[in-house]
Amino acid sequence: MEITITLPADHSATTIQExxxxxxxxxxxVRHFLRTRKNVWVNAQLAPFHSEIRGGDTITLHFEKEDYSHQEIILGNAKKIQVLYEDEQLVIVNKPAGLKTHPNDVKETGTLLNDLAAYLASKKQKPYVVHRLDQETSGAILFAKNPFILPILSQLIEQKKIYRRYQAVVWGKLTKDLTITKKIGRDRHNRRKQVIDERNGKTAITHVSIAKSLPTQTQIYCVLSTGRTHQIRVHLESLGHPIVGDPLYQSRPAKRMMLHAIELHLTHPFTQERILVRAAPGLW
Structure with a gap:
């Protein structure tokens, strides 16, 4: 695998090591192997790790197969993939509701990752999971296309530098915008569920804004400051306004769970390009 990146013109001077x-x-x-194998070039010239580099320089890194591990994925149906954004390093796709993000074991098929693996196979590339959406949730989801960028994107997720905005429809009428700060932990009686646990739970912050009030429901937008499992679903249910169609946290039937990742924004870690993706049309 070979990665070539041209630093943005305004990139500060630094060394290859840094x-x-x-x-x-x-x-x-991996850094050790790059150095000992002399697998780093700057502007097509072999460069030692102490070399200074500046904005506009082109960095080329060559990796051996053993530098990064990869789990083989059974190929699915490439035609099912709806690409929202793609470059050499990453891809953002629109996940359908009811589809799992990834298989739980190597023999499982019928997930988004299987289909994406088939889509990328023709380009001799492979997908790597950066974050997940619940099976019942639809919308924009980000994948790495090589193991080199994966930890960078994962760190951006952890640092909340990747903005994600969700649409949801809840039962009942919410009357004002609000921020929910209730702590969340695992339900001791049902491993599939999460619960509000102010004593032992983890910090969870959900920002809710009202889009439209309906006779028996409310259309809302949600933005997360934390990323707990089922966070939006648990927080809204705790207010007495569960998401319409949620199979775990409410019992009224619906065609699907009304939760959709409508927007995903990030700054590309290599080019510093601002990527703005909208998974239209969404829920309304």
Whole structure:
């Protein structure tokens, strides 16, 4: 695998060592191999790790197969993939409701990751999971296309530098915008569920804004400041306004769970390009 990246013109001067370790988060073992095998070039010239690099320089890294591991994925149906954004490093797709993000074991099929693997196979690329959406949730979801960028994107998720906005429809009438700060933990009686647990739960923050009031429901937008399992679903149910169609946290029948990741924004970690994706048409 070979990765070639041209630094943005305004990139600060640094060394190859600092760039790989602190900015691109290359694991120590992989950095060692890059150095000892002399697999780093700057502007097509072999470069030692102490070399200074500046904005506009082109960095090329060559990796051996053993540098990164990859779990084989059974190929699904490439035609099912709806691409919202794609470049050499990452891809954002529109996940349908009712489809699992990834298989739980190597023999499982019928997930989004299987279909994406088939889509990328023709380009001799492979998908890597950055984050997940619940099976019942639809919308924009981000995948890495190589293991090199994966830890960088994962860190951006952890640091809340990837903005995600959700649409939801809840039962009942919400009357004002609000922020929910109730802590969330695992339900001791049902491993599939999460519950409000102010004593032992983890911090969870959900920002809710009203889009439209309906006779028996409310259309809302949600933005997360934390990323707990089922966070939006549990927080809204705790207010007495569960998401319409939620199979775990309410019992009234509906065609689907009305939760959709409508927007995903991030700054590309290599090009500094601002990527703005909308998974239209969404729920309304």
């Amino acid at each position: 760039l790989l370790e602190k900015e691109w988060l290359v694991p120590r073992k």
